[in-house]
Amino acid sequence: MKSIWENYKTDRAYDELMCSEFQPRPISYRLCQYLNSLNKNDIDKRKMAAELAILEMGISFTVYSDEGNIDRAWPFDIIPRIISSIEWRKIEKGLKQRLTALNCFIADVYDQQEFIKAGKMPGAIINSSKNFRKECIGLKPRHNVWANICGTDLVRDKDGVMYVLEDNLRVPSGVSYMLENRVITKRVFPEILQNIDILPIDDYPGRLQDMLASIAPEHIKKPQIVVLTPGIYNSAYFEHAYLAQQMGAQLVEGGDLVVNDDDCVYMRTIEGLEKVDVIYRRIDDDFLDPEVFRKDSALGVPGLMRAWKAGNVSLANAPGAGVADDKVVYAYVPEMIRYYLNEEPILPNVQTYLCDNPEHLDYVLAHLPELVVKPANESGGYGMLVGPHATTREIAAFRKIVQKNPRNYIAQPTLSISTAPTLCKGKLEPRHIDLRPFILQGENTFVTAGGLTRVALKKGSLVVNSSQGGGSKDTWIIDMERN
Amino acid sequence: MLSRSAERLYWLARYLERTENIARLVSVHMNLLMDLPNGVEMGWLQLVRINASEQQFYEKYKSANEHNVTRFLLIDDTYPCSLFSSLSAARENIRTSRDLLPDEAWEQVNEMYLFVKNNIDSVYNRSSRVVLLNEILKGSQCFTGLLSGYMSHNHPYRFIRLGKNIERADMTSRILDLASLLLADSRSDEMRQYETILWVNILKALNAQLMYRQHVRSSVNGDDVLNFLLLNENLPRSVSCCLAEIAGCVNALPNCDSLPEEVTKLEAYVQTIDTRQTTQAQLRGILDSLQNKVGELHNRIANNWFMQGIREDAAAE
Numbered sequence: 001m002k003s004i005w006e007n008y009k010t011d012r013a014y015d016e017l018m019c020s021e022f023q024p025r026p027i028s029y030r031l032c033q034y035l036n037s038l039n040k041n042d043i044d045k046r047k048m049a050a051e052l053a054i055l056e057m058g059i060s061f062t063v064y065s066d067e068g069n070i071d072r073a074w075p076f077d078i079i080p081r082i083i084s085s086i087e088w089r090k091i092e093k094g095l096k097q098r099l100t101a102l103n104c105f106i107a108d109v110y111d112q113q114e115f116i117k118a119g120k121m122p123g124a125i126i127n128s129s130k131n132f133r134k135e136c137i138g139l140k141p142r143h144n145v146w147a148n149i150c151g152t153d154l155v156r157d158k159d160g161v162m163y164v165l166e167d168n169l170r171v172p173s174g175v176s177y178m179l180e181n182r183v184i185t186k187r188v189f190p191e192i193l194q195n196i197d198i199l200p201i202d203d204y205p206g207r208l209q210d211m212l213a214s215i216a217p218e219h220i221k222k223p224q225i226v227v228l229t230p231g232i233y234n235s236a237y238f239e240h241a242y243l244a245q246q247m248g249a250q251l252v253e254g255g256d257l258v259v260n261d262d263d264c265v266y267m268r269t270i271e272g273l274e275k276v277d278v279i280y281r282r283i284d285d286d287f288l289d290p291e292v293f294r295k296d297s298a299l300g301v302p303g304l305m306r307a308w309k310a311g312n313v314s315l316a317n318a319p320g321a322g323v324a325d326d327k328v329v330y331a332y333v334p335e336m337i338r339y340y341l342n343e344e345p346i347l348p349n350v351q352t353y354l355c356d357n358p359e360h361l362d363y364v365l366a367h368l369p370e371l372v373v374k375p376a377n378e379s380g381g382y383g384m385l386v387g388p389h390a391t392t393r394e395i396a397a398f399r400k401i402v403q404k405n406p407r408n409y410i411a412q413p414t415l416s417i418s419t420a421p422t423l424c425k426g427k428l429e430p431r432h433i434d435l436r437p438f439i440l441q442g443e444n445t446f447v448t449a450g451g452l453t454r455v456a457l458k459k460g461s462l463v464v465n466s467s468q469g470g471g472s473k474d475t476w477i478i479d480m481e482r483n
Numbered sequence: 484m485l486s487r488s489a490e491r492l493y494w495l496a497r498y499l500e501r502t503e504n505i506a507r508l509v510s511v512h513m514n515l516l517m518d519l520p521n522g523v524e525m526g527w528l529q530l531v532r533i534n535a536s537e538q539q540f541y542e543k544y545k546s547a548n549e550h551n552v553t554r555f556l557l558i559d560d561t562y563p564c565s566l567f568s569s570l571s572a573a574r575e576n577i578r579t580s581r582d583l584l585p586d587e588a589w590e591q592v593n594e595m596y597l598f599v600k601n602n603i604d605s606v607y608n609r610s611s612r613v614v615l616l617n618e619i620l621k622g623s624q625c626f627t628g629l630l631s632g633y634m635s636h637n638h639p640y641r642f643i644r645l646g647k648n649i650e651r652a653d654m655t656s657r658i659l660d661l662a663s664l665l666l667a668d669s670r671s672d673e674m675r676q677y678e679t680i681l682w683v684n685i686l687k688a689l690n691a692q693l694m695y696r697q698h699v700r701s702s703v704n705g706d707d708v709l710n711f712l713l714l715n716e717n718l719p720r721s722v723s724c725c726l727a728e729i730a731g732c733v734n735a736l737p738n739c740d741s742l743p744e745e746v747t748k749l750e751a752y753v754q755t756i757d758t759r760q761t762t763q764a765q766l767r768g769i770l771d772s773l774q775n776k777v778g779e780l781h782n783r784i785a786n787n788w789f790m791q792g793i794r795e796d797a798a799a800e
Contacts, residue, residue: 055593056594057586057590058578058593227582232575241578241582244581244582245581245583245584250485250488250582251488252487255487255790256485256486270485270486270489270736270737271484271738272738
């Protein structure tokens with residue numbers, strides 16, 4: 001009987017579970033021992049059980065294509081990724097610190113702009129940011145928190161250090177997949193889960209509900225909370241419906257809401273109009289209110305910004321919060337932490353070159369083949385150049401694009417991001433992974449225990465986005481003191 | 484509760500009920516054919532007639548044989564009333580209403596959908612078709628059971644019951660309409676010989692055979708069956724019983740306007756039908772008008788509670 005570990009070769013990247021080809025890390029010792037007790041046939045069976053569960057539970061995401069939208073089953077790798085609780089506590093602290101500083105920054109941007117006045121950042125960065133909303137100047141959401149829900153992408157480089165790759169502050173998605181991944185793992189590996197102390201994650205919907213209730217307009221005792229979705233054709237519709245269901249909140253579309261002359265938001269119910277206090281909106285700023293932003297938006301609610309400015313409804317995340325979700329602004333986060341919190345950053349940034357800065361731009365243009373170049377405002381892994389994997393022609397084309405609009409591009413060294421054993425055609429092979437924990441901030445701050453681990457299923461690939469051939473893994477934070 | 488959600492749950496229930504009805508019709512019909520001698524005029528086309536879809540059928544198929552009719556009724560995804568189309572529509576409605584229902588409800592419908600989708604070719608073979616139809620019947624009952632046991636009997640639940648019973652009343656009246664043809668004087672002597680078998684199968688199609696025997700306590704005959712299926716107050720698929728369920732839901736829902744009175748009127752109308760005093764032609768007329776009235780009731784419900792009503796109000800302004 002051949003082992004699924006046969007020829008497992010860790011490359012130069014850090015492997016999350018293995019120190020070397022044959023030696024598991026202390027943290028993954030028991031998992032590896034357990035996997036060794038299963039033969040290939042057993043593993044195949046578990047994998048099939050997971051696939052069946054995903055189909056039956058209807059865990060899907062939508063892919064846009066020329067032939068219409070296709071609902072695809074969620075790609076899931078049954079081998080979990082493990083982090084020790086000791087390391088995790090530090091990461092958790094770092095994530096809280098980071099989001100707190102980011103929220104201070106956003107509040108400052110729409111207020112006195114002290115950070116810029118103090119010379120910490122050129123004002124031009126804000127003025128040229130397409131996510132800066134002048135409509136928000138002078139406003140103060142509850143607790144002065146603008147980004148209530150944040151998904152921060154972390155990667156581990158070959159030095160073993162976790163770096164922050166980006167902060168998603170607009171409408172980060174993926175948390176429902178994190179929750180469902182655990183449900184599937186419980187079905188697939190019930191034996192091992194019982195014997196290892198893994199931090200539970202299923203309190204997220206409750207925490208989300210608490211956070212949303214904590215930002216309701218001040219006088220409201222039992223706020224009516226709704227999740228605003230762009231509709232069933234959105235790629236994250238599954239998640240919108242899932243979170244609404246788990247929180248016991250209403251899932252609404254733009255057409256279900258109306259803003260009346262009293263500047264309050266109502267939803268159309270079988271009993272007539274019912275007032276709405278908190279909206280967890282999963283629609284980008286641009287589409288939120290056709291009276292203020294894009295006039296052609298059929299997804300939003302006319303008058304929503306009026307109601308929000310009047311303080312009659314809370315929006316999470318607040319409009320304009322995306323100003324900090326910009327890869328140029330990202331480069332200044334360590335400085336924000338020092339400036340607003342008077343602390344040293346716990347989690348390091350990846351070295352970032354701002355093409356806007358002439359010195360940086362020269363360096364970037366001279367080193368394109370070894371850098372990753374990203375647009376400042378895109379998400380989903382679109383429109384970027386991975387230097388080491390690009391052809392000479394692609395690099396030449398990108399050079400022109402960057403020179404044309406340097407403000408819109410940043411560059412980073414190509415990290416050798418960590419790998420984890422992943423089931424590929426019946427045996428384990430190392431595949432590159434990242435991690436997206438979710439942070440909630442309202443009256444209090446909360447971080448998920450772990451997060452969504454995304455894996456690039458193609459050999460050697462560094463792109464983990466599900467829209468581009470990525471999959472996911474369950475993430476275990478193991479209590480080391482008790483195991 | 485959102486008007487949009489009410490609309491989706493109502494249609495979810497209608498589509499699921501339709502799915503179950505088609506499965507039951509086809510499965511009863513297969514049994515019936517086994518009991519009848521070859522050559523008796525009770526072909527597969529009757530099933531297409533019940534759904535009033537002859538025209539659509541002949542646009543695509545030349546002859547109404549078993550292969551074509553089962554294909555058309557069960558898996559033709561271009562025919563909106565086929566079992567697979569109905570089930571797909573039910574799944575789409577529940578997929579967009581997951582915030583209101585227990586997880587198991589979605590998983591149940593999703594499993595049924597996947598089962599049919601993965602076994603689409605099994606309908607061409609009699610024995611595998613039986614398995615598929617049984618799976619659907621079981622699944623539908625399972626869905627009803629888990630909603631009844633897992634879900635608060637609240638407004639969302641009422642809209643589900645409403646949709647289910649509107650669809651059910653419609654289907655029962657369609658089956659009776661077809662059955663009334665069997666009372667026609669013009670039917671052949673050979674057909675008369677097998678009349679009892681036909682009526683028994685009508686009862687089976689509506690899960691009413693046992694209840695009928697307990698209630699009527701005599702051999703099966705046409706008039707009694709018609710009366711029983713229209714008027715019996717306890718049989719879940721009788722028209723009266725469906726209307727009583729509808730009345731119960733309508734009365735408990737907010738902003739019900741004049742709907743309770745309208746349902747009461749319809750109930751009274753059904754009570755006055757006496758199948759023994761009518762000719763076959765009159766009976767067909769009565770059943771036709773009953774189907775129209777159920778259709779009107781649906782329109783009233785939609786205008787009163789659904790987004791459709793809001794859209795029409797907005798257009799009127």
